[in-house]
Structures are given as structure tokens and as C-alpha cells.
Amino acid sequence: MKFTFVTLFPNLIKPYFEESILKIALQKNILQIDTINPRDFTKDKHKKVDDTLIGGGAGMLMTPQPLNDTLSHIKKKDNSAYIIFLTPSAKLFTQKDAKRLSKKEHIVFVSGRYEGIDERVIEMHANEVFSIGDFVLTGGELPSLVICDAISRNIQGVLGNSSSLEVESFENHLLEAPSFTKPNIFKKNSVIKEFLKGNHGKIATLKYDLSLLKTKYHRPDLYKKLKTKGKYHEK
Numbered sequence: 303m304k305f306t307f308v309t310l311f312p313n314l315i316k317p318y319f320e321e322s323i324l325k326i327a328l329q330k331n332i333l334q335i336d337t338i339n340p341r342d343f344t345k346d347k348h349k350k351v352d353d354t355l356i357g358g359g360a361g362m363l364m365t366p367q368p369l370n371d372t373l374s375h376i377k378k379k380d381n382s383a384y385i386i387f388l389t390p391s392a393k394l395f396t397q398k399d400a401k402r403l404s405k406k407e408h409i410v411f412v413s414g415r416y417e418g419i420d421e422r423v424i425e426m427h428a429n430e431v432f433s434i435g436d437f438v439l440t441g442g443e444l445p446s447l448v449i450c451d452a453i454s455r456n457i458q459g460v461l462g463n464s465s466s467l468e469v470e471s472f473e474n475h476l477l478e479a480p481s482f483t484k485p486n487i488f489k490k491n492s493v494i495k496e497f498l499k500g501n502h503g504k505i506a507t508l509k510y511d512l513s514l515l516k517t518k519y520h521r522p523d524l525y526k527k528l529k530t531k532g533k534y535h536e537k
């Protein structure tokens with residue numbers, strides 16, 4: 303799987319792939335990454351990539367020409383490139399999207415800066431547009447890394463132990479149950495006693511109940527979906 307990051311600040315992207323799991327995935331060639339700077343495509347003699355808003359409004363917007371030429375260049379080289387724009391005014395990215403997108407061959411993330419991107423470029427090129435939450439960041443670079451990370455761990459071979467994917471949060475619309483490691487007692491706090499007894503059937507039931515409680519308390523919106531989809535039975 304290839305990820306291309308279209309950004310005015312490529313140096314924000316590269317360090318994230320220099321450690322841990324994603325570094326190993328690059329070394330194994332399971333993932334490839336590339337960055338392209340739209341400033342290199344501007345026809346403006348001062349290399350300008352932003353301008354004021356038509357119709358008024360504060361701040362500057364990324365102009366269409368450099369981004370349009372960057373994306374046309376990428377598509378010309380690879381017509382399978384799947385283009386995702388990041389903006390806070392879009393649908394929210396979810397775990398379901400991460401799984402679905404992990405089947406693509408080449409994803410291109412387009413990061414806005416300043417007050418955003420001229421809407422016409424989004425309409426001309428976007429296969430999808432995502433927000434990562436109801437807050438506004440200074441640019442799309444962090445959201446693109448967040449989404450890239452979430453997609454990558456669903457790609458075969460990226461995680462050492464892919465069975466860990468099955469029990470984590472959002473599988474079956476549930477938050478993951480609390481987990482513990484050694485020591486059994488830490489600063490006078492014990493792990494849940496049942497977890498120490500080795501009865502895996504009982505532990506699984508308890509974990510499921512704890513997942514339900516956690517979801518009900520922290521994410522009533524998810525819990526409601528669970529009930530309406532008939533995914534759990536009230537005892």
C-alpha cells in the first residue's frame with residue numbers, strides 16, 4: 303500500500319515513520335510513503351500558494367492552481383490513486399473507514415493550511431473528505447497521519463499479532479474492556495481478581511460486561527446503536 307502526502311510541510315510527516323511499527327512496515331516494504339509539496343507546482347513567480355477569500359472573510363485560502371496541478375500529476379502517474387482531503391467540515395472518520403480503506407492500493411492525503419482549500423479543487427479531485435473530530439487544527443497534516451496510522455494497522459503484516467485487532471475498541475460497536483499487566487498488585491491496587499483465576503470463559507464474560515458498562519458510561523451514542531442493532535441482550 304502506498305500513501306502520498308500532499309502538504310506544504312513535508313517535514314511534519316516524515317518523522318512519524320521513523321519509529322516503531324510503521325518504520326518496520328516501511329522496511330518490510332508493506333508500506334511505501336511519499337510527500338509532494340504543492341509549492342513546487344505553483345506558476346506564481348514568488349511561489350505563492352495562498353490568497354485572500356473572495357466575498358470577504360478572515361485569513362487566506364490555498365489557491366486552486368498549485369493543488370490542482372499536483373493532483374493531476376499524481377493521477378497521471380497512477381490512475382488508481384484514491385484522493386482524500388482533510389478538513390474539519392466533513393464527515394467523521396471511523397474505524398469502519400479504516401478497515402475499508404486498508405484494501406486500497408494508493409491513498410493520497412491532501413492537507414489544507416491557512417483557512418483551508420478552495421472548494422473547487424475538493425470538488426474536482428476528492429474521492430472522500432474526512433474530519434477527525436469536532437475541533438479545528440492548524441492544518442491537515444496531523445489528521446492525515448492519524449488516518450494513515452489507523453488504516454495501516456489494518457493492513458496484513460503491519461501488526462505482529464493481528465488477533466489483537468479483534469478485541470479492540472469499536473469492534474462490535476463496543477469500547478474495549480480494561481486491561482492489566484504485571485505486577486498483580488501495583489501501589490496497593492490489585493488487578494480485577496477474576497482475571498487472576500485463569501477461568502477463560504468467566505474472564506471473557508466479565509470482559510464483555512465491562513465493555514458494555516464502559517460503552518454505556520463513556521459513549522452513550524455507541525451504546526444506543528448497540529441496542530438498536532440488537533447486538534447485545536439486556537440481562
Ligand code: ADE
Nearest residue numbers: 388389390433434439445
Ligand atoms: N484540518 C483542521 N482541522 C481538522 C480536523 N478536525 N479534521 C480534519 N482536518 C482538519
